[in-house]
Amino acid sequence: MSKLPPHDMGPAANAFRDKVRAWLAANWTAERKAAHLKKPFKERGWDAEFSRLMGRDGWIGVGWPAKFGGSRTPTEQIAFITEMANASAPVQAHSTGESIVAQALFLHGSKAQQDEWLPAIRRGERSFALGYSEPEAGSDLAALRTRAVRDGDDFVVNGQKLWSTGADKAEYIWLAVRTDPDAKKHAGISVLMVDLRSPGITLRPSTALYGKTFSAQFYDNVRVPAKNMVGAVNDGWKVITDALASERVMIGGTRMAGIERAFDHLTEYLKTAVVGGKVLRNDPVIRDRIGALAADIEVARLFQMRNSRLIEQGKVPLHEAAMGKVFASELQERLGQAALDILGTGGLLSEDAEGAPVGEMEYVLRHAIMGMIGGGTNEIQRNVIAQRGLGLPR
Template identity: 60%
Template sequence: MTKLPEFDLDPAAKSFRQDVRQWLRENWVASRKAEHEKLPFKDRGFDRDFARALGAKGWIGAGWPKSEGGLALSPVEQLVLTEEMEYAQAPYGHIVASTMVAPALIKFGTAEQKAAYLPRIRSGEIAFALGYSEPEAGSDLASLKTRAVRENGGWRINGQKMWSTMADKADHLWLAARTDPDAKPQHAGISVFIIPMGTEGFTIRPSLAMYGKTFSELYFDDAWVPDSALVGEVNKGWAIITSALAAERVTIGGTVALLQRALDQLTNYVATAEVGGRSLRDDPVILDRLGGLAADIEAARQLALRNIRLAAMGRTPIHEASMAKVFVAELQGRLGEASLDILGSSGLLSEDAPNAPVGEMEQILRHTIMQILGGGASEIQRNIIATHGIGLPR
């Protein structure tokens, strides 16, 4: 396969990349099922056996501090691990727990919560889903209406959540709920809870999204959880949420390795294909377009690396994470459009079609919808970049 040049990293990171790549060959690539062989955007979900194997290597807690049982890998090594996992299309169902929930628990959780959840997250035993968006509170999360009211030494929860990825497979939900309906500003009255799946009054309804993955609607009808489910202080959940959202945007921005894989496949096709007796590799327009996409992928990788470095320094990348998310989402759209332009109508074939030249490239475009909306719509991200990054007025 014709591939883009690898990221030029320091010797230790290069060595680590080879270790990760070899481990994935032995523990995933060689044994993965046929449905995972096809193209990047399958619903890879939570593979418990794979997560346990990854946990045994310590790589689920790769970026955690050693005091919390992590490996404290360097930012570059964390990027290497993410890139190789994504490029190999390995299951990523542990990622919400490892990169969003665990860092929040390390910073805001009680000693009991850390002891209860961190070891099981690190070992790959449990997965989390997010309970953030609602019918009238998607990107504007501060306007959420799901209520949590104190009752009998715990909290009574009522409301609805939407677009929760992995909720049908996870063990726990990381829930944002309103605990003070009169708070001004609105985000001042929100708290975060850990809700076990199977809690009475908590219903999950999975659906298939247009981009080919499962998402769920969540309903709370007088669901009750004890006080121990509250993370951090009452009405102080916004700091926890924004920290986790930034981590989600870093994760979304870091999925550029999936796009690199798709571009490698497309480049490999162009290198050998002929149309009307003419080699595609001799078409200057196609080469210019592929070159532009390759440059954009390199820029996206640099943005992802910067975010990881900021996080390692103890900073929460807010507008920086939004920059990476917007750039990668729009890059994915450009890659999908270029693929269809180059492949023509055959690019619309599903991956199961025998004459598909590359695979289900059209799914890249469908998946762009999730990239643009998931974790906060691009319009909202641009507002964050403008206010937090440039200092423009709200």
């Protein structure tokens, strides 16, 4: 848990946090963690075996609505995310399915889909990547061109997608397709759950600036069962926007856990650091900057709490999620910039570099770029806030 106040999250959340810590101590052992850290950096964070272990013991979907098996309050969910981040536990193998895909299935999935897919996601048995962006459809997602044409009991998909994090490792992709090319821009779109092992799919992984991989995918007459369409045909824009709201909550939540951990490491270093005979903790400029970051982290926590509560109530936090996503991603950038200013050239050393004062900070700054672009750029989020939240004209 972050060393920032408040330490006390309430009796229920504190007790739950202790349970999470105990489970991690027994299952995310030093040996398992050491073996994970031996992997290339781009492979870290993804561990399908660990996700299945979490699913076995009921740790996936703890924040889902009670009717779908969730059992924890928003505060407890935040405690869970924080403890997993503090332990550097790998959760990427199930996180997209647990949050984005599951949220769409709650709202738009058929009973048969909910009965089949949600339990499998909770068991850690079905991993997902997102198939949204295309060469000419990024933040303007409604410009997508990848086609899906009905053929009997299947849809036949042709097209290209870009920047799908984890697509080289996931089993399925949450794919946005155009099913009516003659409809208006935001109409004629549908969503399919596509098995990435299907014939006709070609993947081309690339390394992102922050060190992990994303993939371009090419779809050449890929057959997808029609039963894998979520929502009605040509009604996918609603499914996508509801899922995007959940993605922005996830981005904000997971990012906040990493921000708090990095901030704790930075402040621990500053408590004892002496550089050139200067005690850093006594520098008023440094104290002012650290204090401002601490206040910002508290604000971001409140955004996270509100969004979690809205989802728990079955609501879709469109502009609220945009606010949290913008604030958390730009806070991460401010934290990284502040750390590099304070640490000087030593702040440029990576986490595994000898002599790095707080080695993760250069990664914090590199990773911030993904947060400000992923899930829709922050410029787009500001439009959502203005139009959906404040009712300003388009």
